[in-house]
Amino acid sequence: DQQVKQNSPSLSVQEGRISILNCDYTNSMFDYFLWYKKYPAEGPTFLISISSIKDKNEDGRFTVFLNKSAKHLSLHIVPSQPGDSAVYFCEAGGRGSTLGRLYFGRGTQLTVWP
């Protein structure tokens, strides 16, 4: 049973526009969330994180929004660039849980076209 869901397996966006990647979770004990980016034939790399005490975190072109009541978070990329084309994974965990209970979504393939 998936505790972290990324319901859109793919997203296609034109360069310069906004990309919005979504993630839903079911476990109310989750209190920190991370996004990773993965290029083909490479390991994922950390992108941005947010804890449950905040509802927004921004880092350059990347902003993560957290809606705790809806158990939903989203990653906004503005403006999108062709180099952003990658698979994006959402990860969730809870401070009260054992380390192993870090859950990844299945990923969303973002394609940014010129």
Next chain:
Amino acid sequence: DVKVTQSSRYLVKRTGEKVFLECVQDMDHENMFWYRQDPGLGLRLIYFSYDVKMKEKGDIPEGYSVSREKKERFSLILESASTNQTSMYLCASSPTGGLVEQYFGPGTRLTVT
């Protein structure tokens, strides 16, 4: 820079062979992880370790075992490889703490024929 290295980028093994995948990290991280990535299934946790000689099962431990004799090294063992273990295997490490990211190696593409 944190560096996580994996012993092979590509590996081809036969069904029934014993397979060792090695992972080494150079940042003195306490925690190490093994995942497999399959199309449409994302990253699934196989095993993790939070200290030397300690291990915990993840979500899909069947058919795998692990070894952590030194802090920097975490090995994944396929006791008897099967075709359904053909996958991309990713190792990761992280320091102990709350909101911390994992650092991933480049992955090993394993094909079992």
